[in-house]
Amino acid sequence: MNEKVRDIAERIKGLRLLTGWAEEEAARKIGLPVQEYLKYEKGEDDIPISILYEIADCYQVDLTDVLTGVSPKLHDVCFIKKGKGLKVERYDQYDFQSLAYQYVNRKIEPLLVTLDAENSPELVSHHGQEFNFCLEGKMKVIIGSMEYVLDPGDSLYFNSLIPHKMLALEKRSAKFLTVILL
Known part of the structure; x- marks a missing residue:
C-alpha cells in the first residue's frame, strides 16, 4: 500500500484513539464490519471515497483533516489554481x-x-x-x-x-x- 494510504490510516486510528472508542465501536458507528474497518485503519486496503466521507462525518472532522492531517482554514473564498487541487x-x-x-x-x-x-x-x-x-x-x-x-x-x-x-x-x-x- 502506498505511503498516502498509510498516512490516512494513521490519521483514522488517531481519531479513533482521541474519541476513546474501541475498534468495534468505531466500525459500528461508521457502519462497517469490524474486519473491513481494521483493514482501513491499518492501511491494508484502499479506502473508498464514500467511506472516507463516512469516517470524517463520524469523527466530526473535515474530509481534508482525514486526507492531509491539516484542517482547512479559509472562510470566505477558496481559490485553487489549475492542477493544484x-x-x-x-x-x-x-x-x-x-x-x-x-x-x-x-x-x-x-x-x-x-x-x-x-x-x-x-x-x-x-x-x-x-x-x-x-x-x-x-x-x-x-x-x-x-x-x-x-x-x-x-x-x-x-x-x-x-x-x-x-x-x-x-x-x-x-x-x-x-x-x-x-
Whole structure:
C-alpha cells in the first residue's frame, strides 16, 4: 500500500484513539464490519471515497483533516489554481482532485475527476446528492439499473445513495466535474 494510504490510516486510528472508542465501536458507528474497518485503519486496503466521507462525518472532522492531517482554514473564498487541487487517490479507475479542500465547513464537495479508460470501478453509494458535468471525452454513468451516456457539456444530478459508477467510453479517458452535496 502506498505511503498516502498509510498516512490516512494513521490519521483514522488517531481519531479513533482521541474519541476513546474501541475498534468495534468505531466500525459500528461508521457502519462497517469490524474486519473491513481494521483493514482501513491499518492501511491494508484502499479506502473508498464514500467511506472516507463516512469516517470524517463520524469523527466530526473535515474530509481534508482525514486526507492531509491539516484542517482547512479559509472562510470566505477558496481559490485553487489549475492542477493544484488536492489529489485524492482512492481508486485506480478515478483520479480525484478536491477543488475546495481549504474551505472550512463546506456544504458541497467539488471534485475534478479523470476516468481511466482501462478499468471498470465497483458500484459505490454515499449520503447526499451528486451532480456530474462532463468536461472531456465520453462517459457512461450507471445509477442503479439505469445507464446514461454523457458527452462534453452534458450533466446529471442524482441521489447518491443509489449505487453508481462512472466509466470512460471509446477507449480514452474522460474528465468531469462532480459536486457532492454533503
